[in-house]
Amino acid sequence: MGPARRRAALRLRGGGSPPLLGLLPGRFSVFPLFFLALLLGFASLLWLQLSCSGEGPVPGGGGQSRGGPRQPCPPQAPQPPPAPPEDEPSWGPHRLALLVPFRERFEELLTFVPYMHHFLSKKRIRHHIFVLNQVDHFRFNRASLINVGFLESGNDTDYIAMHDVDLLPLNEQLDYSFPEAGPFHVASPELHPLYHYKTYVGGILLLTKQHYEMCNGMSNRFWGWGREDDEFYRRIKGAGLQVRRPSGITTGYETFQHLHDPAWRKRDQKRIAAQKQEQFKVDREGGLNNVRYRIESRTALNVAGAPCTVLNVLLDCDTSETPWCTFG
Numbered sequence: 001m002g003p004a005r006r007r008a009a010l011r012l013r014g015g016g017s018p019p020l021l022g023l024l025p026g027r028f029s030v031f032p033l034f035f036l037a038l039l040l041g042f043a044s045l046l047w048l049q050l051s052c053s054g055e056g057p058v059p060g061g062g063g064q065s066r067g068g069p070r071q072p073c074p075p076q077a078p079q080p081p082p083a084p085p086e087d088e089p090s091w092g093p094h095r096l097a098l099l100v101p102f103r104e105r106f107e108e109l110l111t112f113v114p115y116m117h118h119f120l121s122k123k124r125i126r127h128h129i130f131v132l133n134q135v136d137h138f139r140f141n142r143a144s145l146i147n148v149g150f151l152e153s154g155n156d157t158d159y160i161a162m163h164d165v166d167l168l169p170l171n172e173q174l175d176y177s178f179p180e181a182g183p184f185h186v187a188s189p190e191l192h193p194l195y196h197y198k199t200y201v202g203g204i205l206l207l208t209k210q211h212y213e214m215c216n217g218m219s220n221r222f223w224g225w226g227r228e229d230d231e232f233y234r235r236i237k238g239a240g241l242q243v244r245r246p247s248g249i250t251t252g253y254e255t256f257q258h259l260h261d262p263a264w265r266k267r268d269q270k271r272i273a274a275q276k277q278e279q280f281k282v283d284r285e286g287g288l289n290n291v292r293y294r295i296e297s298r299t300a301l302n303v304a305g306a307p308c309t310v311l312n313v314l315l316d317c318d319t320s321e322t323p324w325c326t327f328g
Contacts, residue, residue: 097157099149117306129308143218143228188245202229217288292316
């Protein structure tokens with residue numbers, strides 16, 4: 001059989017070079033192809049970094065920026081320090097229950113849990129993170145979820161942090177220790193990137209469990225986003241407590257990173273019917289004493305080496321009292 005017939009027979013039997021390599025020049029080596037793949041991978045990572053860090057022009061923008069400023073990349077969780085076991089005295093006697101009201105914000109949660117676990121471990125703060133996941137069909141109720149977290153956090157914790165999932169502390173000088181002298185507002189108006197009025201107590205607020213009980217917790221009447229913190233400020237004052245705030249922090253509005261992007265994650269800010277008037281009133285009856293809920297499940301999770309507990313919470317609503325708990 002001549003050379004031409006042997007090559008034809010090999011092609012018919014599926015032998016010879018693979019089809020892809022057959023398209024390459026005869027002297028083409030696999031090593032340049034491998035080098036080209038590495039180069040493309042590096043270029044993709046560089047583009048991803050620049051696209052979220054705000055450095056350089058927006059790809060495809062002709063060298064010009066388009067739209068508003070880009071969101072910065074979420075900070076990488078600091079590496080856990082070589083910390084001694086929690087039963088050593090350097091950790092202190094108190095244990096924090098970090099209460100995180102939550103609904104459908106998994107991107108933030110995957111960043112938040114390992115970041116806060118490592119941040120608090122580095123400061124030798126004993127802690128446990130409770131993710132309070134509202135799974136019912138009612139509108140989001142941050143205050144009721146914090147009440148539930150307080151009741152479900154157990155006797156091994158003696159103070160709480162009411163902590164938004166989209167707010168990360170960047171300054172290690174921030175104090176998360178036991179707030180014996182009274183409520184301690186970590187995300188003070190002088191430091192929070194968005195809210196600067198003097199009675200603001202949202203974002204991150206620490207209280208001893210005793211002080212939270214003195215306030216009867218938070219009002220359960222606030223369905224939808226906003227105003228529950230303003231009502232809680234009045235409860236703090238009514239209980240004879242004084243809000244304290246950080247001092248000596250020089251990082252200003254760059255003390256925290258706010259992960260929330262309002263362009264694609266809308267907040268439920270609607271005010272329905274009598275809710276427009278009710279939102280400015282002090283709830284003198286309800287709070288810890290009448291929060292209505294059921295725990296559908298309780299799951300221990302580990303997120304990138306950081307432990308937390310997810311509580312799937314079913315809240316209940318008396319529509320004769322707060323008809324604005326639903327959109328209907």
